[in-house]
Amino acid sequence: MPHQQQELISTLHECMTACNHCYNACLQEEDIKMMTTCIQLDRECADICGYVEQAITRGTPFLSELTNVCAAICEACGKECKKHAHNHCQHCAEKCFTCAEACKAA
Template sequence: MSHEQHQELLQTLHECMVECNHCYSACLKEDDIKMMAECIRLDRECADMCNYLEQAISRGTPFISELASVCAKICEACGNECKKHDHEHCQKCADACFNCAEACKNVA
């Protein structure tokens, strides 16, 4: 499949990466940073995976379904962690993560 066929997924991956990076930065500024540690870790991992999958699709990877499956798992884990926190940036990130996980599952 060409990257033209995955235009919507590419957009979703990019949006998730942007939200995770924003959440990561905002979490670092929270008062109780220890409480945010797992959120920060997963934001970083999720953003990196979404970025990697976006690049791999653009290159025409033959491993799209395997990578999308892994990306879906990471997005779900990040979304579940972010959902635990009341901060607006965490809630927006969780929504983006769950949206991306669904999109990845459709390809996996």
């Protein structure tokens, strides 16, 4: 596998991990009512990142189509997370924006 794809896979994996961590942490927050969009987007983003990771390792011929949709979902999740001061949200926002850039460059 080319070095560039290995980096993309790592970035997707870090984003999936940050989203799932943020997802669980949001569910435990006092202000959970304000976190529902964040919770929903975390799941969307974790799931597409995991899907694209799997697809790249099987050599999908649809890399650019899949990374385009993944970039859109990462950006939306990052923008929502960015609004919230919780550490897990800020960390997740950062990983989402990094992943969105990596997906757009793929």
